[in-house]
Amino acid sequence: MAYRRTEQIEARLADNRQRILRAARQLIADGGFQEAQVVAVAHAAGVATGTIYRYFPSGADLFAEVLRIICQRELDVVSSIARTGGSAAERLAAAVRAFSSRALRARRLAYAIIVEPVDPEIDEVRLEYRRAQWRVFESIIADGIALEEFPPQNARASAGCLVGALLEGLVAPLSQNAPVGDESEGAVVEAVVDFVLRGVSWKGENR
Amino acid sequence: MAYRRTEQIEARLADNRQRILRAARQLIADGGFQEAQVVAVAHAAGVATGTIYRYFPSGADLFAEVLRIICQRELDVVSSIARTGGSAAERLAAAVRAFSSRALRARRLAYAIIVEPVDPEIDEVRLEYRRAQWRVFESIIADGIALEEFPPQNARASAGCLVGALLEGLVAPLSQNAPVGDESEGAVVEAVVDFVLRGVSWKGENR
């Protein structure tokens, strides 16, 4: 009898794919890309090693896909906030806070996504994500400039600085257990928000 | 006749060590830590594999040493500028410009140093370097706050943001051949300088 790709089979396939991706994500979140080896992912997903290669051309592709999914979700959250009403400064602050709070909730994962590269192919995805992040912030900044809420500036460069400030100011030190001082995390987030808001804003006189 | 460790021999030994370090540095600059394997370094340095181990306890130690040297040099340059006279803002701008111009000269290397970890031992060095960078900028900011040149702020957090802004704003995109726009590099540097200066400064009113 001929082979039929029934709905049931389709469902099982999709399910397997999901389980693999989820397992990989979990492993990355726990131990970074370093710990996420193909065999380990297979084991965690409850499938055989070879099965991974039915769904992904290679281990690198799998991890790139994981990264892509996570990044996309983050980006969606941040950019939806960015589209909310309010002044540019308000939208910027909200976006920064959203990014921060999410990153702080899953530090090891955030570190792996943002800082820990392993493979050029994976790095490529990471970079794409960063560019997308830049664009989200760039558009808010550009809006602010147009409205004269922010001074004229290279919006793209400022967006880059902003993203960098977020990453370094929040993710890197926290994920590394490098204390930033006695402040609670919330205070650090606010300090970062202040910094980046000043960074894009009109400069005052000494007072 | 007894063997003498003549100056010539000393020179050869020192030279070998230098050649190994330089070869390692070059390989890292070209292909990151990924490409920098002990055998490859030996080959590039024109020595045998075993020779590497006469000068360094392990491959990781060699690469950590490379990183340490490069970072120290960068740090020295930036911190010596940070100690020069002038207002806090002037010193900050000078330090940022020095950092930037150097990083732009060796992008792949800067990327490897700053972003690409490989080994916990190496990562440790990288992290120390970052903390040192933070401290340099933190002290300038603290000075500025004391002089009321800058507003009250979490100097350490601001320093972190500043370092992040530098890394992301300059190193990461440039080293990845991701164009930041049509501007020349110099313009990007100035945009970054503007951003971070605003980031630490008094905030003005909309105008």
Place this chain on the structure above:
Amino acid sequence: MAYRRTEQIEARLADNRQRILRAARQLIADGGFQEAQVVAVAHAAGVATGTIYRYFPSGADLFAEVLRIICQRELDVVSSIARTGGSAAERLAAAVRAFSSRALRARRLAYAIIVEPVDPEIDEVRLEYRRAQWRVFESIIADGIALEEFPPQNARASAGCLVGALLEGLVAPLSQNAPVGDESEGAVVEAVVDFVLRGVSWKGENR
């Protein structure tokens, strides 16, 4: 269809393990631990190097396991004989003969097991085996002392001497192709039996 670990597959796995152990044993028997390297074992077993590591955590573990198996078998034979009925002297003689005849059948191997250490981990197994051997003979001697079949003596020290006499009297010279004289092996065995029996027995007068 789901993968089933069928009996056939189980058999193949067990067979592989056996083949690796047997290949290792053979290599040790031929050239001692010196010649028994992981790659050589893999080759001899007809498997890839990596396969060895599916069955054993490390090369040392493999070789320790080989040693353990061989030693255990020898010990079982000798100690089962030691538990047979008869006078202490009869049991001792029987145990010594059993040990000897087996050792003579595989000299190089016996030598490797008994004399040739390579690795602390392997040495540990060898040592345990010797201690177990001591205990077997010690208990027979202690029985003989209790029954006044043997004179009072340090049973443990005597057991050590006995084991040593066996090893040196039989294994070492024979395994090294050092002829012990014109006698057939059987005669040597009997000479050793005589020696150790006298060694534990009442001493007579000159006659």
Place this chain on the structure above:
Amino acid sequence: MAYRRTEQIEARLADNRQRILRAARQLIADGGFQEAQVVAVAHAAGVATGTIYRYFPSGADLFAEVLRIICQRELDVVSSIARTGGSAAERLAAAVRAFSSRALRARRLAYAIIVEPVDPEIDEVRLEYRRAQWRVFESIIADGIALEEFPPQNARASAGCLVGALLEGLVAPLSQNAPVGDESEGAVVEAVVDFVLRGVSWKGENR
């Protein structure tokens, strides 16, 4: 001017040779053949690595020579005692005690010499030494048989057993930190002496 091998030069050469041999001996005594690497010997002897190769064709030859010297000395001591007056039993006991006390004084060395092989070439020397030891004891036993002090027996086999009993009874367990009981070393030596004397003597009746 022509090169002259003056007495002074001869002396220096002999001195170097001695220093190398002594250093090697010391290293073997401290850490066994395992620790005695050519470079380490050179360092300990205060000469260059290459110098070793002026005096010995290879590392193995050096260590074999060390073994030869130590063994010869032991043999000389034991065999000179064996030639002293007294009954065969007295001479045997004296030789065994001499051997034992010397071995106990330098256990690690004794272990290395007797038990720890490393290299076939070195092993060869060890074996020769054992055969010489056998012969020393064999001749005493043969004398005892001729005088009817000892019963007829295979003198060579008995000598082998005797050597084995000594090695296993004294050297192996002690050097391995395997306690032989609560007895002091002296008691163990005496137990071994008793065993081997009984081993070569007339057997009595149960009493």
Place this chain on the structure above:
DNA sequence: TATGAATGAGAATTCATTCAT
């Protein structure tokens, strides 16, 4: 002759990928 830095073959181990079942 003496020196000791350099050599490089060799040994152990890892892990992405394949393929017989």
Place this chain on the structure above:
DNA sequence: GATGAATGAATTCTCATTCAT
């Protein structure tokens, strides 16, 4: 399609021996 044992190239590190100075 799924399985997971098997593969083996790749990598690190060691140490006896050589040879330019």
